[in-house]
Amino acid sequence: MPLLALASSALLPFEPPYQSIPNPLAVPSLAGPLRLVNGLTWAVTGLSVLVAAGSLVVRFRRARGLERQQLRWLAYGAALTGMAVLALVALIPTGN
Secondary structure (H helix, E strand, O other): OHHHHHHHHHOOOOOOOOOOOOOOOOOHHHHHHHHHHHHHHHHHHHHHHHHHHHHHHHHHHHOOOHHHHHHHHHHHHHHHHHHHHHHHHHHHHHOO
């Protein structure tokens, strides 16, 4: 889904402060629908991440022994990735 969001945003006109540069791929008449597709794909991606996290929790609770240890490492990596995403989202209002 993020690939679809990135592809749809490539066809949009540039946003400030780059709006003075014409985007050779932009289709102005599709700007509204493409923004909708872009928002929907990011929402579906966020929802799928939450579903995957829930699936990991259920699988972890049912696991025993070595599988539980492996899932613990996977959960640790997922938690670090989640913290990195939150840090990036926190930087959005600052323009970074």
